[in-house]
Amino acid sequence: MAGLLQGDRGKMMMKIYHGSSFALAGLVPAAMVIRDGNLPVDLALGVALPVHSHIGLNFVISDYVPKSARLPARASVLGVTVATLYGLFQLNMYGEGVSKTAKRLWRS
Template sequence: MSGVLNADRGRGMMKIYHASSIALAALAPAAAAMPEGQLAIDVALGAAMPVHSHIAMNFIISDYVPKGARGPTRAATLALTAATAVGLFKLNTQGDGITRTVKSLWKA
């Protein structure tokens, strides 16, 4: 649990962070190029986005939050990451999916 709360620490978390960066760099243009949403791409985006964001937010917490407040801030970040992951999962399984939802923002 400590690794998830202190997600900006450790070699393993850095590997996950870099892998999620590469995945998002490939998945975002692929999703944009597809005429219709693809469930496999949406599921991969739904997994990579919260993981990448969670680790990145922990870097920000380490840099800008006072030491005494880091524990509760990291716990709140973990709760928001979990809520985001659940929301994206629900969007992918019960809604239009991430790709179609984002594309609908540009439709009249």
């Protein structure tokens, strides 16, 4: 559990963070190019986006939040990450998917 709360600590988390960066660099353009959406791409985005954000926000907490408030801040970020994972999973499985939803933002 400590690894999840301190997402910016350890070699494994750094590998996951960098791996998610590379994954997102390929998945986001692919999701925009694929016409009708693609479930594997949407599922990968539904995991990579929240995981990458979770680790990145833990870096922000380490840099800018006072030590006394870090544990509650990290717990809050973990809660938001879990809720985001759940919401994106629901969108991908029972809705139109991440890529179709994002494309809808640019349609008139």
